[in-house]
Amino acid sequence: MTLFDLALKNVRRNLKNYGLYIGSTIFSIIIYFTFVTLRYSEDINALAESSQRISSIMNASAFVLMIFVAIFIAYSNSFFMKKRKKEIALYSLMGVRKRSIGWMLFFENMVIGLLSLLVGVALGFLLSQLFLSILLKLMGLEIAMGFAFSLSAVIHTMIVFLIIFFITSLQGYRVIYRFKLVELFHAEKKGEELPRARYFSSIIGVFTLVGAYWLALQDITSSEAWRVLGIATPLVIIGLTVLGSYLLFRSVLVYFLQVLKKRKSFAWKGLNVMTLSQLLYRIRVNARTLTIIATLSATTITAGGAVFGLYYNAEKYVQTNTPFTFMWEGEEQTIDSDVVTFDETIYSKSVRVTYGDREMEYTLLNSTTFVKLAEQLGWENIQEPAEGQVFSIDPFFDERWSTRIDSIQLQNDHYSVAALYTEPVFNVSTMGGNAFILTDQHYDEIATEEQEFQAVQVQDYRNQLELSQELSSKTENFSSAVENYRNTIETSGSTLFVGSFLGLVFLVATGSIIYFKTITEAEEDKAKYAVLHKIGVSKKEMKRSIRHQVGMIFIAPLALGLLHGGVALLAFSELLQVNLWVPILLWMFAYTFIYIIYYFATARSFKQTVLKRL
Structure with a gap:
């Protein structure tokens, strides 16, 4: 059996474990391929000047997506490498050369990458027409687009992701050389010290977040703080928010959990004491992960809410500046009196x-x-x-x-x-x-x-484009609510399209990261739950403990991300002097709904991992 055959066998055997990783990667490839397809689309390039700006937005978004997906794939791959270090050590103990093991891991990752790439491009091609229809609908355009295959888009996408998968495959190749044999055997058992509540850090964390929120909500025209900090103020706000989030998870959350642990009426109910101990034990590593997830969630919520808010209020902006459907300088023109x-x-x-x-x-x-x-x-x-x-x-x-x-x-x-x-x-x-x-x-x-x-x-001013164009050619100093609405909805609709799909990718990535992290910890908890089963703890109690553990890991960054995003969007609405509460709440609800789906999927996988042998 060759190394490549062994790699294929390992992929088939671990396909279930890699399922969400492959699914998330495929989804990212579909979105990237869609953006690239739109970039090379002759129909899009043939649209008006406002749509040409959309092409620039698509290109910039595709670049951002490429960088983010590369980081996500590398981050996800590191989780699976940790999970398989014991298997790698067994190969080495059996006498397989390090170079051979490295090539096997390289082939495995490349096979998974190629599989994801082929499926992603195929689905992207089939769904590109749907995504294009969504874009045109958001832009308010009634244009029949052809179903065309773009070879340039396929080549572009394949080159980008082949480079990404090649780099992450090298990451797997180097695992056997970076660790000693004993470290590989005990990789999954390597834990963190039980953290202690640091009151000073907790106080700093709370005051840091309060300071960031206070600074974000200040009136930029009259605030002394904004005057002193100048253009560096947004960077200061972001820095304080990230630092405050980390300290909140690292110290404030630890303090809160320890307070609960000391309350006997709560701690000694069911498996609460074990649940709290498990969360406290892993809090040092989780603090970094939760900070990243909360920051990504806040970014997604803020950007998506702002874009959706602008799209939601597009007609209001038009009616404010163009209250009459048509206005021009000069004499009257003949218009059908019925309309x-x-x-x-x-x-x-x-x-x-x-x-x-x-x-x-x-x-x-x-x-x-x-x-x-x-x-x-x-x-x-x-x-x-x-x-x-x-x-x-x-x-x-x-x-x-x-x-x-x-x-x-x-x-x-x-x-x-x-x-x-x-x-x-x-x-x-x-x-x-x-x-x-x-x-x-x-x-x-x-x-x-x-x-x-x-x-x-x-009447029905949105559908009077032909009349608007006719009057525009006959009059001077002409203004049209029809044209203004069309231009506004095209720009805000395309931005909403890009923002929504990038937000979905960010959401999928953050949900996947929590999933990978939680399932990795579930493998470590198998023995503990087996002991609990032997001493008579019911599966109902164990499932309840699992729901609480997974729920904390999901709820904490989600709640903080919603809080960060809410403050940022409140500051944004105050700056623009518009009411964005309806679109903000709708966007937050949609984000939370998808996030909850990830929670149930993760909790279910955790239960299956630790309870399937009991």
Whole structure:
């Protein structure tokens, strides 16, 4: 039997153990192949200019995914190497040369990699049309895409992953040379010292996280801390968060578990004392792993929640800046009256207003026009300016860095600004963002040339692209809610597509890492559960202990990741001054749901590993 035959036999024998690893790798390959396929897709490249930006997003995302998958595969491979060190030692004890053992491990990993690559590319090819349909749906495009096979995408994907698998195979080849024979035999028995609660570290961990959250939620325009730290502030927040997470798992969690262990009413109930001891015994190693998982979870939740929030509010952004479906400068145009719900001719004047050392151009509207437009847009409690007053419209006003105008001078007359509206009553790109509302009499007294504009509302504005293009070719200074919505939904939809699939890969990777870690520990616990069985402990109690152990490993990083992500998204929504709670909660629910599925799969495998021989 050749080394390659032996490697194939080992792969078949260990296929069940490698199942989740292979499945996670295949999923990563499918996503990467999808991105590369979209990159080489002629249909995507033939889209409009906004879709060309999507190609850049796909390329950048594919690179990030490649780096992350390489780290994940190397990390996962190290777990399986530890699990098989005893087997490797037996080969060496039987007289097999180190070089032969190294080549066998190399062949095994390459076989697993090639198997994953072939299945991943095949499934990626079959699913690429589905993923492309999802992308076009998110972008709001009604385009029939052809089902084409991209040889360039296949070659690109195979080269990238063959390099990754070759490097990880070398990692397996070197195992036999890096450890002594006795170390290989006792690799699975090598444990960690029982950690003791460090009160000082616990206090530092809590204050570090509180400091990171406080800094993240500060107003960047007025915060003294942000002014002192400058552009380094985000890095400081990330550093404090990672350090606080590590100390939380390393010290705070240890302290919490030891407090529970000292409570006799809890500790001596069932197998709780054993469960707590097991968690405390492994906490030193788990602290590093849990910190990585919590950080990855927070990153996924933050990025995904922010992208989903922008997509969720896309129409709101369009309606804010483009309240009327169409607006242009000039005379009326012939439009089918069956689709028109409102049309109005607007007359305005332009003036330059100086306040302080700044001079800006403003649009002037009379109060009659203002009231008519505001009523059409559904404004409530609409008022008109009194004698000597004006109303100000500034859709870009932000009290954090904008200066509010209290009075203005127009052609030697002074007016007090009685009210400020931060929503426009016209399309910003056509008539400008800033405006003053005057009484009809004061408006007529302004000796400035008057301009004529047309404002039109139509039914089902999203599907009026043809009408929008027709009006655009006939008019000047044209703005369209149809075009704005199309551009916004294309950009945010493609970003949501990329963010969602990258988030899924991150989630699969983090869930797999916990799975590998937990199942490795399950192998070490077989003897302990066998002893418990012999002294009469029921399987029901042992299963309960397993659920609690696995649950702690899953719940701790998930809860902290959700907390990190929630604070980050809260800061993001405050920065943009938008309400993102609905999309944030939906995204967190989806993430938690998939994460729970991994918990049940891991707990089930743990039970099968330690209880199948009892």
